[in-house]
Amino acid sequence: MSNESATIVQKLWNFCNVLRDDGVSYGDYVEQLTYLLFLKLADEQTKPPFNKPSTIPADLDWESLRKENGKALEDQYVKILQELSNAEGLLGVIFRKSQNRIQTPANLQRLIHLINVENWSGMTADIKGTIYEGLLQKNAEDTKSGAGQYFTPRPLIKAMVTVMRPEPMQTICDPACGTGGFFLAAHDYISENYGGTMTREQKEFLRFSTFAGTDIVDNVVRLCVMNLYLRGIGGTESPITTADSLSRDTADRYDMVLTNPPFGNRSSITIAADGSKRNNLAYERDDFWATTSNKQFNFLQHIKTILKTDGRAAVVLPDNVLFERGAGEMIRQQLLNQFDVHTLLRLPTGIFYAQGVKANVLFFDKKPAREEPWTQKLWIYDLRTNKRFTLKTNPLTDNDLQDFISVYKPEDRDTRTETDRFHAFDYEELIERGHVNLDLFWLKEDSVEDAADLPSPDVLVAEITKNLETALAQFQNIQTELDSKN
Numbered sequence: 403m404s405n406e407s408a409t410i411v412q413k414l415w416n417f418c419n420v421l422r423d424d425g426v427s428y429g430d431y432v433e434q435l436t437y438l439l440f441l442k443l444a445d446e447q448t449k450p451p452f453n454k455p456s457t458i459p460a461d462l463d464w465e466s467l468r469k470e471n472g473k474a475l476e477d478q479y480v481k482i483l484q485e486l487s488n489a490e491g492l493l494g495v496i497f498r499k500s501q502n503r504i505q506t507p508a509n510l511q512r513l514i515h516l517i518n519v520e521n522w523s524g525m526t527a528d529i530k531g532t533i534y535e536g537l538l539q540k541n542a543e544d545t546k547s548g549a550g551q552y553f554t555p556r557p558l559i560k561a562m563v564t565v566m567r568p569e570p571m572q573t574i575c576d577p578a579c580g581t582g583g584f585f586l587a588a589h590d591y592i593s594e595n596y597g598g599t600m601t602r603e604q605k606e607f608l609r610f611s612t613f614a615g616t617d618i619v620d621n622v623v624r625l626c627v628m629n630l631y632l633r634g635i636g637g638t639e640s641p642i643t644t645a646d647s648l649s650r651d652t653a654d655r656y657d658m659v660l661t662n663p664p665f666g667n668r669s670s671i672t673i674a675a676d677g678s679k680r681n682n683l684a685y686e687r688d689d690f691w692a693t694t695s696n697k698q699f700n701f702l703q704h705i706k707t708i709l710k711t712d713g714r715a716a717v718v719l720p721d722n723v724l725f726e727r728g729a730g731e732m733i734r735q736q737l738l739n740q741f742d743v744h745t746l747l748r749l750p751t752g753i754f755y756a757q758g759v760k761a762n763v764l765f766f767d768k769k770p771a772r773e774e775p776w777t778q779k780l781w782i783y784d785l786r787t788n789k790r791f792t793l794k795t796n797p798l799t800d801n802d803l804q805d806f807i808s809v810y811k812p813e814d815r816d817t818r819t820e821t822d823r824f825h826a827f828d829y830e831e832l833i834e835r836g837h838v839n840l841d842l843f844w845l846k847e848d849s850v851e852d853a854a855d856l857p858s859p860d861v862l863v864a865e866i867t868k869n870l871e872t873a874l875a876q877f878q879n880i881q882t883e884l885d886s887k888n
Contacts (some may be wrong), residue, residue: 407529408519411536411708417516421509428541430503433621435537436628437483438517438702440496443631446523457638460651462486468514472730476507481487488739495627497641499620530632535837536626538581542755543793554583554718556660562660562716562763563587563802565812568645570596570604577647577704579615582626584660588613589635614654615642648700649685655710662718663701665756673700690719690738692729699723699733706741709768718749721760724840738777738829742767744815746782746840747806752791753798761785775833779826780840783809783816787845 418431426434445464447454452654456463462482474629479502486497522530535556542553568574568588576584585803592608600608613635617623623644630636690703698719705715737743745765751758753845769776783806791798807822811817820826825844832840 405537407532410533411540413556414516414537415540417513417541419843420512421504422525424504424506424509426503426754429621432537432541433500433768434503434625435511435517437497437500438514439522439534440465440631441480441482442517443522446521448714452523452653458486468518471511472507474512476502479504481511492631492636492640493629495644496631496640497623498588498644507649527634529633531629534632535586538629546654547723548643553581553755555798556583556587557798557800557803558718558749559583559587559660561807562592562825564807565765565810566658566660566714568592568658570600571607574613574660575654575656575708576613576615576659576661577708578663578701579617579626579642580622580662580663582615582629582642583614584617584624584662585630585635588658588660589633601656610637610641613641614656616645616647617642618644618646620644629684633670648687648697648704650708651687651689651704654708655713656708657713659705659709659713659715659717661705661715663698663700664722665698665754665759665761673703675703689831690730693707694729694733695728696729698700698724699729702733702737706768708738711768711770713772715768716765718761718763718765721762721841724762725837727837731837734840735833737766738780738832739775740771742769742776742778744777745810746780748784748786748843750786750789750791750798750814751795752793755793760845775829777829777832779828780832781824781826782842784823784825784843784845787823 410745414435418426418428418761421431434808441458441464444456446452446456448456454462456739458464461467462485467475467482483497483502486493487500488494489497502510504513525533538553570592573586574588576582579585581612588610589612592612596604600787613630615626617626623642626642627636627640630641634704635641637781672695673685673690673693675687675693687703691708692699692703694700700717701721709715717866724734743764743766745763747763747765748760749763751760765775785802785806789802791802795886805823809818809821818824818826823845825842827842832838847879
């Protein structure tokens with residue numbers, strides 16, 4: 403982050419401490435900033451050198467807000483939020499279900515002043531985007547807000563995009579898009595690697611047609627849309643929608659899927675693959691292989707559907723997806739047979755805002771139908787054993803993933819070679835393992851001689867809790883199998 407960006411982020415964030423005394427949470431603060439910043443940017447576009455017609459009615463624009471104070475200011479702000487929440491297109495997405503969370507007019511006026519003194523349109527898209535990303539990261543760092551669940555570590559996102567190598571004119575989907583980190587990284591990658599040679603058609607496609615995302619949470623969609631808007635991605639229509647991705651097959655197909663679906667083993671909704679509704683909270687998806695209430699398995703099945711033939715996916719998934727029985731076994735077997743499941747990156751703990759999470763990145767390609775299995779070798783990179791990270795004292799960095807990027811050989815996977823941390827497992831070996839268990843490891847943990855090297859107690863507790871939850875889920879699966887046989 404540049405000094406200019408960091409200064410503005412800190413200035414805006416410092417004011418949040420004042421609003422905390424007024425009962426405004428970090429998440430609410432970023433939300434209110436989003437509304438006001440959008441109004442300011444729209445206002446700047448109507449002035450030289452842009453001179454564009456306003457997209458916002460005069461009685462609801464930035465100037466109508468800036469000239470008021472006291473109770474009149476509060477009333478005008480509420481009016482703007484209410485009326486723009488019913489607008490069409492991008493405006494409607496930004497202001498959907500918007501409410502005023504700032505109860506003191508003087509604080510609202512101060513925030514308006516902080517935004518007004520900056521010339522946002524005069525900044526480059528990179529600076530504006532970096533400022534907003536900085537605010538989103540600060541929000542994610544506040545564990546009480548719960549926003550961390552929507553914020554994937556940026557070094558991990560960057561590494562995933564680097565090995566996936568998106569190209570101009572390819573479509574990219576994230577069915578659980580959060581604040582849009584994968585879209586920004588893919589946009590940056592394409593711009594940096596092809597920007598000098600892209601045609602006008604390719605540039606327009608990158609801006610308006612490359613990305614498609616969905617999230618179930620209104621506020622997260624708002625943050626994502628604003629994140630993209632500040633980077634110049636999208637137009638009057640939003641590339642992001644508020645919806646439950648798992649509820650149906652939209653028939654849209656994509657060249658690439660990059661995503662980190664929400665963690666947590668169970669959902670209150672069962673996805674029925676066999677046409678039978680187990681309860682009133684059930685979706686029918688006849689394109690799915692198995693019926694399950696496990697969100698990760700359902701996202702995995704949804705992703706296999708929305709990929710084009712020869713499309714590629716990189717998906718962050720928790721450990722239970724590698725070994726859970728029942729539906730999990732069937733899904734893993736079908737995936738190995740019908741797709742080229744070629745790479746698994748085993749992630750260390752301590753890199754997510756949700757503590758104790760053990761996760762992986764699974765890379766696979768969709769192939770045309772045939773009788774022979776498409777997976778020949780699954781290459782596994784172990785970034786977990788003897789690797790210890792914490793969000794504050796030892797965060798994951800780009801350098802920590804450079805070796806993985808190097809051995810991945812994105813330019814030619816046939817030239818891969820094994821290393822201490824990178825091993826290949828043949829299809830026959832995988833399919834013969836009990837329940838198609840892909841929870842493979844070969845390195846041993848070094849003994850910890852110094853207690854200072856141990857994770858913090860809260861991390862240890864979170865890991866133990868997660869392990870117990872996973873064990874319970876396995877026992878429940880075994881019980882379900884036994885019940886079905888009796």
